[in-house]
Every structure is written in structure tokens, then in C-alpha cells.
Amino acid sequence: MQRRQLIRGLGATSLALGAFAGGVGNAQSKSQFRWKMVTAWPKNFPGLGTGANTLADLIGEMSGGRIEIRVFGAGELVPAFEIFDAVSRGTAEMGHGSAYYWKGKSEAAQFFTTVPFGLTAQEINGWIFYGGGLELWKELYAEFGLIPAPCGNTGVQMGGWFNKEINSVEDLKGLKMRIPGLGGEVLARAGGTPVNLPGGELFSALQKGTIDATEWVGPYNDLSFGLYKAAKYYYYPGWHEPGAILEALINKKALETLPADLQAIVLNACRVANQDMLAEYSARDPVALQTLLTKHNVELRRFPPDVLARLRTISDEVVAEVGQRDPLASRVYSSYKKFLNQSKEWSRLAELAYLQARDQTT
Amino acid sequence: MQRRQLIRGLGATSLALGAFAGGVGNAQSKSQFRWKMVTAWPKNFPGLGTGANTLADLIGEMSGGRIEIRVFGAGELVPAFEIFDAVSRGTAEMGHGSAYYWKGKSEAAQFFTTVPFGLTAQEINGWIFYGGGLELWKELYAEFGLIPAPCGNTGVQMGGWFNKEINSVEDLKGLKMRIPGLGGEVLARAGGTPVNLPGGELFSALQKGTIDATEWVGPYNDLSFGLYKAAKYYYYPGWHEPGAILEALINKKALETLPADLQAIVLNACRVANQDMLAEYSARDPVALQTLLTKHNVELRRFPPDVLARLRTISDEVVAEVGQRDPLASRVYSSYKKFLNQSKEWSRLAELAYLQARDQTT
Numbered sequence: 001m002q003r004r005q006l007i008r009g010l011g012a013t014s015l016a017l018g019a020f021a022g023g024v025g026n027a028q029s030k031s032q033f034r035w036k037m038v039t040a041w042p043k044n045f046p047g048l049g050t051g052a053n054t055l056a057d058l059i060g061e062m063s064g065g066r067i068e069i070r071v072f073g074a075g076e077l078v079p080a081f082e083i084f085d086a087v088s089r090g091t092a093e094m095g096h097g098s099a100y101y102w103k104g105k106s107e108a109a110q111f112f113t114t115v116p117f118g119l120t121a122q123e124i125n126g127w128i129f130y131g132g133g134l135e136l137w138k139e140l141y142a143e144f145g146l147i148p149a150p151c152g153n154t155g156v157q158m159g160g161w162f163n164k165e166i167n168s169v170e171d172l173k174g175l176k177m178r179i180p181g182l183g184g185e186v187l188a189r190a191g192g193t194p195v196n197l198p199g200g201e202l203f204s205a206l207q208k209g210t211i212d213a214t215e216w217v218g219p220y221n222d223l224s225f226g227l228y229k230a231a232k233y234y235y236y237p238g239w240h241e242p243g244a245i246l247e248a249l250i251n252k253k254a255l256e257t258l259p260a261d262l263q264a265i266v267l268n269a270c271r272v273a274n275q276d277m278l279a280e281y282s283a284r285d286p287v288a289l290q291t292l293l294t295k296h297n298v299e300l301r302r303f304p305p306d307v308l309a310r311l312r313t314i315s316d317e318v319v320a321e322v323g324q325r326d327p328l329a330s331r332v333y334s335s336y337k338k339f340l341n342q343s344k345e346w347s348r349l350a351e352l353a354y355l356q357a358r359d360q361t362t
Numbered sequence: 363m364q365r366r367q368l369i370r371g372l373g374a375t376s377l378a379l380g381a382f383a384g385g386v387g388n389a390q391s392k393s394q395f396r397w398k399m400v401t402a403w404p405k406n407f408p409g410l411g412t413g414a415n416t417l418a419d420l421i422g423e424m425s426g427g428r429i430e431i432r433v434f435g436a437g438e439l440v441p442a443f444e445i446f447d448a449v450s451r452g453t454a455e456m457g458h459g460s461a462y463y464w465k466g467k468s469e470a471a472q473f474f475t476t477v478p479f480g481l482t483a484q485e486i487n488g489w490i491f492y493g494g495g496l497e498l499w500k501e502l503y504a505e506f507g508l509i510p511a512p513c514g515n516t517g518v519q520m521g522g523w524f525n526k527e528i529n530s531v532e533d534l535k536g537l538k539m540r541i542p543g544l545g546g547e548v549l550a551r552a553g554g555t556p557v558n559l560p561g562g563e564l565f566s567a568l569q570k571g572t573i574d575a576t577e578w579v580g581p582y583n584d585l586s587f588g589l590y591k592a593a594k595y596y597y598y599p600g601w602h603e604p605g606a607i608l609e610a611l612i613n614k615k616a617l618e619t620l621p622a623d624l625q626a627i628v629l630n631a632c633r634v635a636n637q638d639m640l641a642e643y644s645a646r647d648p649v650a651l652q653t654l655l656t657k658h659n660v661e662l663r664r665f666p667p668d669v670l671a672r673l674r675t676i677s678d679e680v681v682a683e684v685g686q687r688d689p690l691a692s693r694v695y696s697s698y699k700k701f702l703n704q705s706k707e708w709s710r711l712a713e714l715a716y717l718q719a720r721d722q723t724t
Contacts, residue, residue, distance in 0.1 A: 062424060062630055064623030117720050122484055126644030156712035237715035261426030268424055268634050275637040282488030286704035308719040342648035347717055350518035353599035355714040357670040358479050
């Protein structure tokens with residue numbers, strides 16, 4: 001009873017109780033904060049859904065159970081594309097999704113996922129954490145009562161699965177392809193017909209010929225969807241998504257009710273999960289690629305240089321236009337573009353020149 | 363007084379006190395664990411030394427001050443190359459260095475920093491966290507009572523500063539270059555003379571002509587050393603160090619005395635610091651490169667293809683030999699080599715093909 005008296009005496013009931021329970025190591029049964037995390041992925045979906053689970057586990061472990069997070073798959077609590085609003089209004093304290101889904105809120109959101117011919121995973125972490133990116137992202141979400149954090153990255157994706165050969169820019173005309181976001185805008189301007197379909201419908205759409213092609217992620221995720229069974233060619237590189245960021249959404253008020261140490265734990269757990277997912281893709285894509293090539297005899301094709309050149313020209317135009325659609329988008333574009341230009345110069349001497357030397361193809 | 367009675371009553375004085383103090387936010391003055399971190403860098407050295415500071419700060423914040431870490435620069439408590447032994451015997455609870463310094467303990471250590479023509483920063487995180495690398499590294503350090511954690515990465519480095527042009531493999535003969543570790547072994551076998559000098563002596567050695575060339579890190583660190591004033595050419599790419607890991611050394615017994623939540627905080631803080639340093643280099647190298655080129659008129663040179671091809675052939679031989687020097691090195695080499703081969707295949711379609719498409723140089 002002394003314990004209850006003490007806590008009442010301090011006038012900080014739940015706070016002190018939780019901290020105390022953490023200290024004596026039996027906190028699991030006495031979580032101080034029970035949070036919900038809504039996600040845009042099917043529960044336990046490899047890479048993306050498991051990345052959300054990793055985040056919840058990290059927060060649980062580092063807080064000694066003082067924060068306990070229940071993860072909901074898409075549709076369990078709210079549909080995938082409603083997680084932003086759900087976390088904004090506090091239905092859930094956290095979310096795990098991707099910023100380009102929220103371009104209806106602001107066009108600027110798209111810069112915080114990935115941009116055609118834009119920054120790679122490693123580069124975008126530089127922009128986010130040391131190039132002013134995170135401050136702009138926070139500003140963008142502030143009016144919705146949300147704090148964003150990068151929380152995973154797929155790395156460079158593949159170009160997609162095709163039943164039609166792409167030998168020239170002419171072949172893009174009339175191409176019916178599932179390709180969402182900015183990549184879709186670029187394809188449309190190149191004469192193609194972008195289609196948006198959820199992941200679960202890609203296989204049958206390809207098989208029935210409703211679409212000529214689809215992009216998804218990369219070998220690890222594509223293998224598990226069985227897309228190789230429904231397409232003739234596997235094209236590279238993924239010019240449209242060179243390193244897609246997954247995001248954590250955090251309700252600002254919920255975060256601010258936490259003591260400082262738990263706030264630091266939540267935010268840093270996102271950083272761990274951010275790196276962890278990229279490490280997972282970096283290990284699993286190469287293995288899945290081997291399986292696709294040797295077990296399923298997948299035929300690889302590289303987009304021809306003139307096709308890539310055309311897509312790059314259009315991409316630069318599209319991205320510049322997005323960067324003029326509202327005042328914040330303009331500031332985000334300006335910051336992103338400056339960082340991209342500098343990164344290109346550096347990667348020519350560093351990552352690119354090194355990989356060429358290692359590969360000895362040039 | 364109730365507070366003291368309560369704590370005595372529970373029979374867990376220091377533990378409960380620390381946790382409690384954390385909860386009420388005044389823990390800095392009542393740290394439960396005061397740790398020392400010895401480092402291999404000058405105090406506050408940009409990137410490396412500040413990375414160690416970041417790690418200490420992260421642990422302090424996430425633990426609510428329950429762990430307080432004092433960071434020592436090289437030579438303050440022990441010399442740079444004695445930090446491994448110091449943490450092993452418990453003189454300090456943590457260290458921040460780089461595994462290739464400890465090849466005297468086991469040749470296998472070198473695989474946990476960087477290998478000529480080996481894995482990039484992104485790839486090596488894949489190997490460490492999802493490819494079996496960390497388990498092998500833990501096994502290697504276990505007999506010293508140490509737990510290792512990757513804790514920073516420089517990304518692809520530069521080839522170095524030269525006062526002699528390298529136009530052919532012949533020009534490597536007699537080249538007196540500061541290049542430590544495996545890169546040095548490779549240069550020796552190519553006919554050059556590798557020299558080992560501490561960073562602080564590079565400038566004068568270059569200027570006096572004691573050496574013909576030196577590698578250091580990349581634009582960000584090289585600029586602050588002023589190396590451009592003492593050399594004619596800045597060569598790329600850094601074939602010898604494609605993504606050097608910095609490590610945290612943790613005394614195993616010290617870690618095990620922590621409650622589970624603090625153990626998770628220490629280990630995950632290393633992961634945050636690991637990503638943070640790479641993000642910092644990814645943002646600062648491009649800016650420093652601009653300064654070197656536009657303000658200091660540095661002359662860039664790319665190693666010729668036949669020179670890189672020769673260095674690569676020798677590197678493969680040297681690395682394979684290291685992988686035969688002891689039984690653990692053999693297992694580490696085998697795991698690393700398998701991962702590298704798969705990563706090469708994947709990067710050809712992903713990072714390399716994408717950067718080429720973005721750069722439009724091929």
C-alpha cells in the first residue's frame with residue numbers, strides 16, 4: 001500500500017507507476033502506455049509489414065514494456081489509405097505507411113517516399129538527417145498533428161514484369177502498366193497508360209492481359225507474389241523508385257504525453273527500423289534474384305539507354321512541376337534538388353565509380 | 363521519506379532508484395550506471411569522434427540518464443590501439459574503434475571493417491544483420507569478453523592524394539603510399555611500398571616528399587586535414603575501402619549487469635549511430651567535394667581501368683589468403699565471399715544500373 005500512497009503523493013500516477021514497473025522488470029503486465037499502430041500493409045507482409053512489427057518490438061524492448069504497441073494490418077482497424085487520418089485524429093497513436101499516399105494532402109509528400117531518377121536509399125538518409133529534409137517533412141505534417149519519421153527503405157527497386165518487349169521509346173506508347181505515383185505520371189506523358197491496382201490483383205491482371213506490365217518492389221517481394229509465372233520479362237533498373245522510404249506516423253499529442261526518455265526511445269526505434277529494413281532487403285533481394293534466375297528461369301532485360309534517357313527527361317519535368325504546385329512543395333523541391341545535384345557529383349566518384357571498378361564492366 | 367522506505371522495502375535499491383529517477387526526469391544527477399567509452403579517435407574528430415559522442419548521447423537520452431557515458435579521446439585514458447584490451451579487461455565498459463586494428467588478435471577481424479573490392483556500406487549492413495555476419499563477429503570477440511556492434515560507416519572512400527600520376531600498372535611500382543591494412547598488402551604485391559602513418563603526419567609527409575601519396579577518408583575529412591595543399595591529384599574510386607565500418611566494443615559483463623531494457627537501449631543506440639554516421643558522410647562529402655573543386659581547384663583523376671583490374675586481381679588473392687590464415691577466418695571469408703558474389707549480381711541490376719541510368723554516362 002505504501003507504493004500507492006507514494007504515487008498518489010507525487011501526483012503523477014500513471015507516469016511514476018510505469019517508470020517504476022520498468023525498473024523492477026515486470027512491466028509487461030503493467031504497461032503504462034498501450035498504443036495502437038495502424039499500417040498500410042497486410043499483417044506480417046514480408047519486409048513492409050514485418051518492418052512495422054520490428055518497430056513495435058523495438059519500442060517494447062527498449063522501454064522495458066512501458067510502451068506496448070498493438071500492430072494492425074490494413075483493414076483491421078482502418079483501411080490502408082486512412083491511416084494518416086486515423087493517426088491524425090488519435091484513433092491510433094502510430095501508423096506505418098508511405099508518404100506518397102498522402103499527396104492529396106500536399107504534393108510535397110511525394111518527395112518523402114521516392115522520386116523517379118532521384119536519391120538512392122543511402123543518399124536520402126543524408127538529405128533527411130543532415131540535409132534539412134526531416135525539418136521540411138515535420139513542417140508538412142505539423143498541421144495534421146503528426147510527426148513523421150523515416151522507418152524503412154526498400155533500396156533500388158526493379159523496373160517490373162512485362163509481357164511486352166521495350167526496345168524503343170515507341171514501345172512505351174499504349175503500354176498499359178500498373179505503376180502508381182510519379183512514375184505513373186511519367187509513363188502517361190511518354191504515351192503509356194498507367195493503372196493503379198492493389199498488390200493482390202497484379203498476378204491475375206497480368207495473366208488475363210488486363211495489363212501489359214506491372215512494377216512491384218524487387219526480387220524478395222516479387223518472388224513471393226509469384227509474378228514470374230505471369231510475365232515474360234523482368235526489366236531493370238527501377239528508374240521510378242530508386243529507394244522508397246517507409247514512414248512512421250506519430251500522433252504529436254500522444255508522443256508529448258510520454259516522458260523524455262520514452263520519446264527518445266520511440267523516435268530512435270524508428271531509426272533502427274529504418275536501417276533494419278534496408279539491411280533486410282539488401283540481404284534478401286540477392287538471394288531471391290538467384291532463385292528467380294536459376295529455379296524459375298526468369299528472363300532479365302535492361303531498359304535500352306534511349307528509353308531511360310527519355311524517361312529521365314520527362315521525370316525531371318514532372319518532378320519540377322510537382323515542385324511548383326504549392327509553396328511548401330516548392331521549398332521541398334528546391335532543397336531536394338540541390339541535394340540531388342550534389343549527390344550526383346559525389347556518387348560519380350564514389351558509389352558509381354566503385355561499383356563499376358568492382359564489376360569491371362567498364 | 364516514503365520514497366526511501368518504499369525502495370528499501372523492495373530490496374532493489376539502486377535499480378529502483380535509477381528507474382524512478384528516470385521517470386521523474388532528474389536522473390542526470392543520480393545515474394545508476396556510469397560508464398567510460400575509450401575511442402581510437404582524437405576527441406571530437408569530425409565524423410568518427412563525433413560519432414562516438416552521438417552514441418553516448420543516444421544512450422543517455424533513451425535511458426533517461428540511467429546510463430551516463432564519459433567519452434575519452436585517443437590517449438586520454440589509453441592509446442588508440444589499446445582500446446580493445448582496455449574494454450576487454452573492463453578498464454572501460456565501451457570502446458569506439460575499427461575492427462581491422464585488431465588483426466593481431468585474429469586475421470578475421472579485417473572482414474568486419476572493409477575489404478578491397480568488397481561490400482559497400484549498404485551491402486555490409488545486409489551481411490551483418492541478415493547474412494550471418496554479426497554472429498561470426500560475436501564469436502570472434504567472445505573469447506575476449508567483448509560484444510561488437512557496427513557503429514558507423516564512412517561509405518565509399520576516395521582513392522587518395524597523389525603527387526605522382528598513375529597512368530599504368532607500372533606506375534604503382536615504387537609508389538610510396540600511406541595505405542594501411544589489406545589495401546597496403548595489395549599495393550605491396552603490385553610493387554609499391556605501403557607506409558603506415560597516423561593521420562596527423564600525413565600533411566607534412568606529403569609536403570616533404572617522404573611519401574608520394576596517401577589515402578585518408580573522403581572529401582569531408584580530407585578537406586579538414588588540408589591535404590589538397592600538399593598534393594597534385596585527387597584519385598578515385600577508393601577501391602581499397604568501399605565502406606569502412608566503425609565498431610562499438612562492449613564489455614560483455616558490464617552489458618549483462620544492465621537490466622534488459624538498458625541492454626536493448628545500448629545495442630540499439632549502436633544501430634542508430636551506425637546509420638547516423640553514414641547519413642552524415644552522405645550529406646557532407648558532396649558539399650566538401652564542391653568546396654575542393656571550386657574553391658581549391660583540386661584536380662580529380664580516375665584510376666585507369668587496367669590499374670583497377672590489376673588491383674582487383676591482387677585483392678582477390680590477398681583476401682582469399684587472409685581467409686585461410688586461421689579456422690575462424692576461413693568461416694568468415696566463406697560467408698563474406700558468398701554474400702559478396704550474390705550482392706554483385708544484384709547490384710548490377712539495382713544500384714549500379716540505376717546510377718548509370720541516372721548519370722546517363724553509359
